[in-house]
Amino acid sequence: MGVKPGHASGEPYQFKRRFLCVSLLVIAVVTVLSSILLSRFLSARLLMQDAEAMRAFVHGIVVVEQASDYFLGERDQDENIEELFKHIASMPDVARANVYGKDQRLLWSSNRQIIGQRFDSNPELEEALAGKLLIKSGKVGDHDKPEHVALGNEQLRFVEIYIPVSQGETGNIIGAVEVYRLPYALFATIDQGQRIIWISAILAGFLLLAAVYGMVRRADQVIRSQQSRLVETETLAALGEIASAVAHGIRNPLASIRSSAELWHDSSEPGVHESARDIMSETDRLEKWVRELLTYSQPLEDQMTALRLPPIIHESVTSFARESERRDVRIKVQINECLPPIAGDPALLMQAFNNLIANALEATGPGGEIIISGASVSKHVELAFTDNGAGIAPERMAQVGNTFYTTKRKGLGVGLALVRRIVKRFGGTVVIASRQGVGTTVTLFLQRAY
The missing domain is CATH 3.30.450.20 (PAS domain)
Known part of the structure; x- marks a missing residue:
């Protein structure tokens, strides 16, 4: 052991x-x-x-x-x-x-x-x-x-x-x-x-202890951060090997399976359309898992530029238009077009937004609603993704966002972890709030570009 x-x-x-x-x-x-x-x-x-x-x-x-x-x-x-x-x-x-x-x-x-x-x-x-x-x-x-x-x-x-x-x-x-x-x-x-000697000595001792505590606390935070990064590096190294093997061994067969299902779906034989659609849906889900694994295992590059959030949000929402319509979930965007630009990479931020919208869609039932709102606060831009789904149980909140931890039956557990990693790389933070039976809000605090 x-x-x-x-x-x-x-x-x-x-x-x-x-x-x-x-x-x-x-x-x-x-x-x-x-x-x-x-x-x-x-x-x-x-x-x-x-x-x-x-x-x-x-x-x-x-x-x-x-x-x-x-x-x-x-x-x-x-x-x-x-x-x-x-x-x-x-x-x-x-x-x-x-x-x-x-x-x-x-x-x-x-x-x-x-x-x-x-x-x-x-x-x-x-x-x-x-x-x-x-x-x-x-x-x-x-x-x-x-x-x-x-x-x-x-x-x-x-x-x-x-x-x-x-x-x-x-x-x-x-x-x-x-x-x-x-x-x-x-x-x-x-x-x-x-x-006077005793009082002065005691006060000096407390001041010295306070100074030592401040330095030790900072050192402890640095050590914990380095340990966390070391664990993340080791995890990513293992994930890289796994993801490469999975991508090499699965993606080509998946593409063949989906192509066959599409042909089957287009055939005129009765009763095959729904089965073919199920095969394509599951194939797409497996393809998404492989893509997330590959993305999470790859190092993120710090190519930050000044970005306007509204166009990226609208593009991300548009990509989920058919899925939201199929699930009967309405996505509302309440973002001021004059939001200040933030520092980041458009492709990575798009991926983070896609993961959050996908999670919200899976958590929200038919007739539900997802609201994406944004506001400028001090040196940050707050971007909130709110759904009125089932919410998360309080005892599970501490683990939400950890790698490979998921509350979904068919989830992989890297989507929200990838969001945290992307936002943290750009100097931001992620805050998750949820009430069971009410819904969940994931708030991104992104650094302003200037």
């Missing part, structure tokens, strides 16, 4: 859907990762700038108050030192300030209860005493640290800054200042910046 290459199940490869799913996944991952990285960068940058400003402030106070001796144990605490620490504790948004000596002992704190204590398990303090400016942020309850005692509500967001204190002359680290801040305005700015 044959399957399509590269697809074991034989089903068509869903290029657009799969590509969009992969694109959506990649864009979503990139959007989330970039938003997280940018949010963290923004938060870290703003907190670092705030900490640097705090460090400069503390260093300036230590230098002005000449407090290096106090940190080195060469000076007792006095009013000036107390004032220094109060300056630090009174900085904006400061909830607590702790001052540590080189030995990690708490020299002073805005919380008097913990002055003099020593917190050995404090790696951040150790790094600060090694000369590094550290910043930590979070909620009070998220960090189980002894110095957090009595800091406040566990849901409060804080910034913990460890500021190394250096000796002015030597630059040696002589202590550290730990500051707990509750910077509501800073956190509000960070939150707003993160919201």
